[in-house]
Amino acid sequence: MLEQHNFSNQKQVELLQIFNYALFIKNYPQDICGRLEKKIQILQQPTEPPEKESPDVAPVKVRSIVILELLKKLQLGTAQNDLTKICKLIAFLTGNSYNNIYNELQKGIYFSKIHSRYIDEANKILSELKASISINKDKQY
Numbered sequence: 001m002l003e004q005h006n007f008s009n010q011k012q013v014e015l016l017q018i019f020n021y022a023l024f025i026k027n028y029p030q031d032i033c034g035r036l037e038k039k040i041q042i043l044q045q046p047t048e049p050p051e052k053e054s055p056d057v058a059p060v061k062v063r064s065i066v067i068l069e070l071l072k073k074l075q076l077g078t079a080q081n082d083l084t085k086i087c088k089l090i091a092f093l094t095g096n097s098y099n100n101i102y103n104e105l106q107k108g109i110y111f112s113k114i115h116s117r118y119i120d121e122a123n124k125i126l127s128e129l130k131a132s133i134s135i136n137k138d139k140q141y
Helices: 009-027 030-043 061-074 084-095 098-107 111-128
Strands: none
Touching: 009 030, 061 084, 061 098, 061 111, 084 098
16 A cells, blocks of 8 residues: 555655554553553654665664674673674664664675675774684675
């Protein structure tokens, strides 16, 4: 229904949450806790999708994987820590939505051609730092 109007996935989620909230209020007017939970869900949505940043800023997917790889090298990666805690750190460092980062990492990150130049730049910087890590464009993270 909403996809017919060329809404982004993020915008569809936002609109559906608003509809969900309105229907919940209509059907359960006395459920204050439920209303608060629904309202919090709406307010936690980012104001704009994280990939719509300045062309000079690497997409959150690339930044997230660089941070994941650094954490792995420090033995603080997903083998040692819960993904939710790692996503909180990534959100804190990048300024992106925890929910978006967590969802992306949960389903696995694949890179596209768009990410190539940012991955190359990240690998160049890591190499200049003499870090023994690099990001593989063809790997699923």
